[in-house]
Amino acid sequence: MTFDWSVVWQHRDALVAGTATTIFLTVATMAIAVPCGIVVAVLRLYGPAPVRGLATAYVELFRNLPLILVVFWAFYVVPILTGLGGLSPLATGLAALALNVTAYNAETFRAGINSIRRGQVEAAMALGMSRVQALRRVIVPQAVRRITPVLASTWVSLFKDTSLVSVIAVSELAYAAMQVRAQTFRVLEMLTAMAAIYWLLGYPQAKLVDWIQRKYAVTE
Amino acid sequence: MTDVQTSPMRAMASAPRILRYQAVVKRFGAFTALSGVDLDVHAGEVVCLIGPSGSGKSTLLRCTNGLETIDGGDIEFEGAVLPRDEPSLRAVRRRMGMVFQSFELFPHFTARQNVAEGPRTVLGLGAAESDARADALLAKVGLADKAPNYPAALSGGQQQRVAIARALAMNPDVMLFDEPTSALDPETIGEVLNVMKVLAEEGMTMVVVTHEMTFARRVGDWIAVFDAGRIVEQGPPQQIFDAPTTERTRDFLSHLGWTG
Numbered sequence: 001m002t003f004d005w006s007v008v009w010q011h012r013d014a015l016v017a018g019t020a021t022t023i024f025l026t027v028a029t030m031a032i033a034v035p036c037g038i039v040v041a042v043l044r045l046y047g048p049a050p051v052r053g054l055a056t057a058y059v060e061l062f063r064n065l066p067l068i069l070v071v072f073w074a075f076y077v078v079p080i081l082t083g084l085g086g087l088s089p090l091a092t093g094l095a096a097l098a099l100n101v102t103a104y105n106a107e108t109f110r111a112g113i114n115s116i117r118r119g120q121v122e123a124a125m126a127l128g129m130s131r132v133q134a135l136r137r138v139i140v141p142q143a144v145r146r147i148t149p150v151l152a153s154t155w156v157s158l159f160k161d162t163s164l165v166s167v168i169a170v171s172e173l174a175y176a177a178m179q180v181r182a183q184t185f186r187v188l189e190m191l192t193a194m195a196a197i198y199w200l201l202g203y204p205q206a207k208l209v210d211w212i213q214r215k216y217a218v219t220e
Numbered sequence: 221m222t223d224v225q226t227s228p229m230r231a232m233a234s235a236p237r238i239l240r241y242q243a244v245v246k247r248f249g250a251f252t253a254l255s256g257v258d259l260d261v262h263a264g265e266v267v268c269l270i271g272p273s274g275s276g277k278s279t280l281l282r283c284t285n286g287l288e289t290i291d292g293g294d295i296e297f298e299g300a301v302l303p304r305d306e307p308s309l310r311a312v313r314r315r316m317g318m319v320f321q322s323f324e325l326f327p328h329f330t331a332r333q334n335v336a337e338g339p340r341t342v343l344g345l346g347a348a349e350s351d352a353r354a355d356a357l358l359a360k361v362g363l364a365d366k367a368p369n370y371p372a373a374l375s376g377g378q379q380q381r382v383a384i385a386r387a388l389a390m391n392p393d394v395m396l397f398d399e400p401t402s403a404l405d406p407e408t409i410g411e412v413l414n415v416m417k418v419l420a421e422e423g424m425t426m427v428v429v430t431h432e433m434t435f436a437r438r439v440g441d442w443i444a445v446f447d448a449g450r451i452v453e454q455g456p457p458q459q460i461f462d463a464p465t466t467e468r469t470r471d472f473l474s475h476l477g478w479t480g
Contacts, residue, residue, distance in 0.1 A: 122287055123324035127338040127390060128314035130306070137341055141328050 004186060008193040011180040018176025019197060025094060025162040025172060030155060032098040037105025038140065044110055062103035068164045071096040075168040093165030101158055108150045112143030152209030159202050173197060229456045231441060235262040238298060238394050238425050239284065245292030246279055253279040255449040266426045268436035271446030271472060277429040281396050285316045314342060317387030321399040323379040325371040331358060332367040335385045357385035361415050377408025381415055395419065397428040433478050437461050445469045
């Protein structure tokens, strides 16, 4: 069996473009899912009963559905239900990823907020802060620092899971590599190249987050 | 009943009343933490609440600024009944400083940021003004050089002094101390008590839950002895420590090995 690694270099433009889309999807999903996760967590913890129920239902729904199903569902079912057909595959994929990761982040933030001892809220309240001020100034900043390692794992998982939106023809890295494979029949080379790119990009991200965590960790 | 237990020897009885507790009741489920507490705190007084653990001292303090809601009776602060709704309660809390047994400094803020946080976020002062106030108060508690340090880099005694400065930064009318030295190493208790003593000498109104009998005796103007959710005796320190009128006070003090 002969290997032809030149195929990887020949299709570098497609792979670079796919990688750029993968990175965009990861960053954009997190940019949506971190603030939304905080909001859902706070609603689930402190909202009025019906809102708490809704937030809980949302989290339990999306946390317990396979992501690939959510992607298909967003692509095929949502346009039928809503009559909105105008969303691009990229926007649809981003929405599906954001819905899924927001649910995970909400749980992570909820655990983080719950881990801050009651005395901290009381100290903030004793100063005359409102609940919202106590959350914003005292609780959430500490919770975010505590859960940074978990968010980092979510980030690295998400980076890889963006490949699932290839099923609705979003031309991110996995889709681009599979397209090249289909054209060239170079299965082993393209899958190896794809693995190498994911790993080489994912590993430094994980290390970077570890470093941020060490730098900004709060000792108590 | 209160009249019988209350000694007439109250130096500051003519000063305006800052706090008045009347028949205060607090329950936690089936447990009654406070069953009818009557107590007055006058301006400039240091009132020490002593008694065995679980007797209701801390609960009374936490009811004072509404961290706990009372189930009966009334608490008056500067002549007005303590409100129940959060916005009014916040306005009251701004005028009461509270110091906790476990310090509860904000670990993600430096000492300076901890002290500046109340003026900044609650009073809406500018950064420069809040920081200047923080630095002045840190100097007052002897920690000017620790302003840029995070709480984790401070000893327990230093953390508690920062916590006192944080409470003072709101310019409170009364300071509430909830066992401020109970979590400290014996070596650092003194530095915290000294800061409190200076505050008392400056005329700060203070309510102090404490197991430090020497402090209560020397600095306290009025002592209330708690047992099982009620005040069994209150009076000036000379009465409580030298000539207690109830068996329960004598028992409690002899348990602590108090010899006068």
